[in-house]
Amino acid sequence: MAAQLQMHPAADASPAAAGTAAPGVARSPHRAGSRRDYVRLRTALLWLGPAIALITGVVVYPAVELVKASTGDYSLTGLRRGSVGAANFTQVLHHPAFATVTANTVIWVFAVVAVTIVIGLGLAQFLSKxxxxxxxxxxxxxxxxxTSLIVTARLFTLALDYYHGVLNSLLTAAHIIDKPIDFLGNDSWTMPSMIAVGVFVSLPFTAYVLLAGLSSIPAEVYEAARMDGAGKWRTYWHVTLPLLRPALLVASVLNIIYVFNSFPIVYTLNDRNPGFAHDTSITFMYKLAFKSSEHSIGMSAAAGVINVALILIVVLVYLRSVKWKEI
Structure with missing residues (x-):
């Protein structure tokens, strides 16, 4: 009995020891899972690392420096002399040309994108046949x-020239006009001329995006519409356009961003005109830093931040209006 009693503590200790070891055994799969997650994360970072580094260097770092520059005071040589807080933003918002530049930007972006989408849709339909x-x-x-935008804009500058432009020569020879039109110097013609060139350079991308959307529509859908007795226009409005919504969304959003930031066209066609009468927000930034009497890098950076904010607002409003999550 004494021997048996002496064995009970050992017997009692054995389950306790087992209970102590059990958690260790239970944690082993967890450790193995953590190890696998670590390996997967490391593998993913190896593949995504170059892209992350590129985005950081090309997008994130310049954005941070732009915000930093928008609150600074700089010399003509670009040396930072200190921080001025929000003074640069205040000066930009109260600039005499800010309202004109904002109105020009809205007209420029809306007109170019809208006309490009309409003509691009027709061109895509033609190219699909x-x-x-x-x-x-x-x-x-x-x-x-x-073709480079600078080259295209310069060619149109020559074609629209008042004295030796091809367009004026053709219109005069055809007796459509009596005297040449100053397409790039007359206030009534400068913005329409810029819009026409903007549409011309935006059409290829838009047409090919919409052409890809048209090519992805199954032929069976059109056959079913014909069997239901739908005519060509009804099929187009109730079948083609709804199925083109994803392509139209991509073309519209990317065109909004591209046209907002289209510096070469606006600057090249408008460089002969003084002041800011026909400038958009992107050329307004450049002139604030290098061409105007202000010569303010800080104001230019502040205008850049405002420009990015405007682009984001316009894109978000557009995405909300088209209910892109339902596409």
Missing amino acids: EFFGRKAVRWAVIVPWA
Whole structure:
């Protein structure tokens, strides 16, 4: 009995020891899972690392420096002399040309994007049809997109010239006008001319995005519409356009961003005109830093921050209006 009694503590200690060891055994799969998660995370970072580094260097770092510059005071040589807080933003918002530049930007972006989408939709419909030389026409449409914007804008500057422009020569020879039109110097013609060039360079991208959307619509959908007795226009409005919504969304959003930031076209076509009468927000920033009497890098940076905010607001309002989450 004594021997048995002496064995009870040992017997009691054994479950306790087992109970102590049990958590360790239970944690082993957890440790293995953590190890696997760590390996997966490391593998993902190895693949995503270059992209993250590129985004950090090209997007994040310049954005941080832009915000920092918008609150600073700089010399003509670019040396930071200190912080001025929100004074640069106040000066930009109270600038005499700010209202004009904002109105120009709204007109420029809305007109170019709207006209580009409408014409691009028709061009995409045309390019989706079978006809002789379709491949050559598709290659010709993409040329303005492949060409540098500076080169394209400079060519249009020559074509729209008052004295030696091709367009004035053709219109005069055809007796459509009696005397040349100053397309780039007359206040009534400068913005329409800029919009026309903006539409020209935006059409290839838009047409190809919409062409891709048209190509992705199954032929069975059109066959079902024909079997239901739908005509061409009814099929277009109730079948084609609804199924094109994703492509239209991509084309619209990207065009809004591109047109907002289109510096070469606006500056090249408008560089002969003094002041800010025909400038948009992107050229307004440049002139504040290098061309105007202010010569203020801080104000230019503040205008840049405001420009980014405007782009985000416009895009978010557009996405909300089209209910993009339902697409």
